[in-house]
Amino acid sequence: MIIRGFLHTLAEIQFGTLREYSELMEKSIKEKSEEHVQELNALADEYPDDMKQEFWDYNIDGLHQFYNDYPNLLRSSILVSCITNVEKTFIRLLSDLRENSDPIPVSRNNRKLVGSDIEKVVQSIGEIIDLSSTTDSKPWKDLKFNIKIRNRVIHSNGVVHPKKHESLFKMIKEFEKRKEQYIALNQHHEIIFLEGYSEQIIVTSKNIVNNVIVTIQQHEKLKNI
Template sequence: MIFRGFLYALARIQFDKLNEYSEDMEVLIKKMTDDYMQQLNDISRKYSPEAQEQFWDNNSGRAMELYTEYPNLLRSSILTSSITNLEKTFLKIHRAITENSNLKITGYKNKRFKNSTIENIIQSIDEVIPMKPLYEISAWEDLIFYIKIRNRVIHDNGSIHPVHHKELHYKIKDIGKSDLRTVTLNPYHELIFLENFSQAIINTSIEVLNRLVEAVQQYVE
């Protein structure tokens, strides 16, 4: 039971670690932020009302780091780590199908496949094992969206300009209007990952992995 056993267990262990790490770091950053702001409030009381504005201006940089930059760095790292974990697991599953079955599976690097590595692997497997159960779940569409975001984090430092990435830019804008939004853009077209983002990408990755494993093991095991 290589798919539901060893490979699956390794992937789930890594996702569980990412989830625990994310939760711990979110708590730590929030505590650091609360402690810092309390410290600033205590100090600011020693200044006259006229001097307080300058005091807060002088200390706004650190506050911005704690409120926005640190959480964003954390959540973007969870994004890249989750997709990397999923991609490595998919590669191992693809190799296992090749080596442990009689199925004639096309290499995922074939020129016919022109998308992300994860999408190419699924397209390759779909030629010998129906992937319809995977394609039909919303988590698959969500994952493709997260992969596109990951690419912008890696290649453009999280910038998604409407001129260069019009479709993705406006999709994020539309998501930003939803109560279930996980990501948004600041006025400079830079990605802002919201508090529920890490849990969303981890859950999405696990659901996609589950569907792939369920589909494959019916034909290989």
């Protein structure tokens, strides 16, 4: 119980750090973007009208970096860090349960377990403790979706090929239709993380860790009554 509480606290601290970092960097990028536009506008005023278009064409890549590349890089790094935090916490949690619980959950390397390491841990623990309150929840569905997104960021630099990854491609296209849109694909099938994405993945990841650990702690309390 003490170890589980310790793991919970460590995960919460990391999520808090990621939130603070994300908010700080989002603010910084936005401020620098505005400063850059003001500087370019001042420079553009020095050019004759017939050269202004050429000026903006020349500087478009710099604007794209501030308004697209930098925010996307930040948000994708927050995604990877969040999933890593959940994964690391759950692997340690399973290790503790395998050492200190009865019955003993199977190893995450057991062939009957499928999916990512996070999913395998939840399946393993779920065989001895009812985790349906987690696995039936929207945050769990969202987390599995984001794990797929993380994999594409890591393994294909954020490209989701419409044929090779048809299922995920369709999921993102459906997501683009939502009122609260956090993610999209550009014309090159590259993942674009929109404003608000970082907060969404932090909250989702935090909820899953909280739900799983609290469920385990409640199960053990009832068992010891």
